[in-house]
Amino acid sequence: MDRGPRAAREDIMQVTKFGLLAGLALGALVAATPAQAQVTLKVWSIDGVDRPGIADTYSKEFDDANEDIVVEYRGIPFDEIVNETLRAFATGNAPDIVSFDNPDFALFSSRGAMLDITDRVANSEIVGKAQYFDGPLNSVTWDGKLYGLPKYTDTIGLFYNKDLFAKAGITEPPSTWTELADAAAKLTDPANNIYGVTFSARAGEEGTFQFLPIIQMSGGGSNKVNTEGAAAVLDIWKSLIDNGYASRDVLSLGQWDSTGAFNSGNAAMAISGPWEIDRMVEDAKFDWGVALLPTIEEGGQRSSALGGFNWGIMANTQHPDEAFRLLEYFVDQEDRIFADFGNLPARGDIELPVTGVTKKDEALKVFQEQLQYAQPRGPHPEWQKISKAIYDAEQQALTGQMSSMDALNQAQATIDGIYNQ
């Protein structure tokens, strides 16, 4: 159908009118923005997905306080953040700043996906390498260069039920694994559904998280797992399960559920970390305390797991200077992270505020001491494969499918293959 020239002219007028309106609107927008060019920073982390956390809160604060920088924050669930970032990096849509669980960090830093910030940190007035604990710092270091900063940290220790200890006539928490087994034997009370000890030897990162410290205590590490000492402790753990001093379900329970049994009084000791404290203050109807993780021999080498997240600037960022400014802001606010979010700073120079809850304050002191011995998992770009070799070996030994030494030897063969490729 032909609408004729008149209709066409009307159309053109219509378009012009719209154009005028659009131009006005655009002008208004331009007037509202400050003269300097705006920089947009994308920040990804797991915070803010289920509850407010460090990254989402501080990103918003920084965004509000800085006219020249817009921070676009995106919360991504824990299970997806590595995959999502891998995909984004491969397709050139990576964020400027991202936060990973510390064993996942080397996957990115070792392949040049993270920005080398060694010099920036050295020249910074806010950030300094010296303030951080060694463990967290190692997890952001690759090949001697600094590719990120620790965000917060955590570790594991031994929770014990002081009431049950008193009842069994034990005065001190165990300091070696042999002592722990003896104590567990005395504390176990099947008639009242009480296990001596509970821990997590699950088929997953949590299993490695709790077992790698044993390997490190025996002089091994991520690249050397088949040590006599680690095999000996595995044998002790196996005997705990076989004798009924620990539930066989430690093989499938995560740390949170495993410690739940401790809170309800069904286990006299539990290996877990500071994230348990608030719930324990609430749920545990008995007197409890925290001790450092036992060692292999009396006075032997200490170690513990290193948990927590890291920050990093991704290598393909268009705005490294602004991104580093944001990173500095995050670091500058670290004295608030414990009070606001219950996260432990990865550094010793921040005094944790006293909460007034005696058990909580005492527990935190122990965990802060334990943190000095915490060692990272890896760092290695293929950490997840190493981790699987370790927790598979642990489970094979604990279920009696292989002797502890054979299981660790098999894991070592797998790990050698990963390190030597």
Added chain:
Amino acid sequence: MRFLNALRDGVGFDILLVGAALLFLVALAGAPLVYNVLMSFQQVDMFTLGALFRPFVGFDNYVAVVRQPEFWLVTRNTLIFVFGSMTGQFVLGFALALFFAQNFPGAATIRGLFLVSWVMPGLVVGGIWSLILAGDYGVLNVILRSLGIIQANVFWKSDPAFSIWAVVIANIWLGLAFNMLLLSVGLAAIPRDLYEAAELDGANAFQRFWTITLPMMRPTIGAVLSLGLIGTLQQFDLFPALTEGGPANTSNVAGFWSWQLSFQLYDFAKGATVSVMMFLLVLFASVIYVRSTRHEVRG
């Protein structure tokens, strides 16, 4: 105009329909499949993740997967999981279908209620079974103990002798209703007069089942079993909720392993390799199924 007419009916229209279906199939199933097969012959890392053409490594990934210490264990578990689940789902589903075919009052309503298990998300089912199968405070252990069947608790999820069966039990429960429903439909389609005639001829219940029900149900059974195979090989949700493949891979199956390799260990090539192996297994089963039903179609 003639072109448009040809499109509306006749050969042109047929081609249009076939073309649309094929395009759909190629885009949504074919391309990912080819991409997956391609990936299993390549070396994949984070820098080449988005690329289509990556370093070609021949059968290296296949050799590496077979050489993994857990390969044969996973193969064994996959077979136990598939045949255990399918047998359980089918036998119990058939028994229930026959039971509800008796048309007692309320049969149809109760049969409908069984669908609850089928509409529930796998993760929820896994979470519930995780509680039921828990070692220390699990409901199943309490029941078995009070019946005197077991003396000590069975650690379903943590004992290597039981872990794969824990997932099989949950999966049977999950797929039972679907099997029962399909088989009920098949049963309803058998003409009543066949049974009446057989009864007049003096056939007993077992003979009627063996000579009428089973032969008449053959196409339905074939469809149920092949859907069961596919559904079981696809089953994923129950594993993270119940055992995570543990302890020490004793409940790990090919599907979960493939996911684990790709998205937990970030070894995308090996993950793709395992899924191609699974695809070949399903292909093999489908060929057997098609061959076994071919004469049915002709007859």
